[in-house]
Amino acid sequence: MKALVRAFYYVPVIGWLTKDAVHGTPEAKYFFAFNMAVLLFGAIYLIGYPLVITLGLLGSAAGLSGLVLLTMGDAFDRRASRAVARAPAPPLRKPSMRRAA
Numbered sequence: 001m002k003a004l005v006r007a008f009y010y011v012p013v014i015g016w017l018t019k020d021a022v023h024g025t026p027e028a029k030y031f032f033a034f035n036m037a038v039l040l041f042g043a044i045y046l047i048g049y050p051l052v053i054t055l056g057l058l059g060s061a062a063g064l065s066g067l068v069l070l071t072m073g074d075a076f077d078r079r080a081s082r083a084v085a086r087a088p089a090p091p092l093r094k095p096s097m098r099r100a101a
Helices: 004-011 015-024 028-047 049-075
Strands: none
Touching: 004 015, 015 028, 028 049
């Protein structure tokens, strides 16, 4: 995994910016975020509304997938597959001997 990250750092511009954001000064993270925002707005300016729709669809798919991942924990819980001791049966009630008058 480290080799892939190190190889990504050698990609011109994007890799250099990422390496500087991770290993650089504390302000480098903010410069990186600003540069990514400028690139996003530039791409929206060039490509237009289809990019906005595509990003919205990707965001909604990611949100829905995140909700599914968060809520499916009970479906695959290992503790639920263990045998559970059954509770004792409640005592039987005897019928009352009262008769209607």
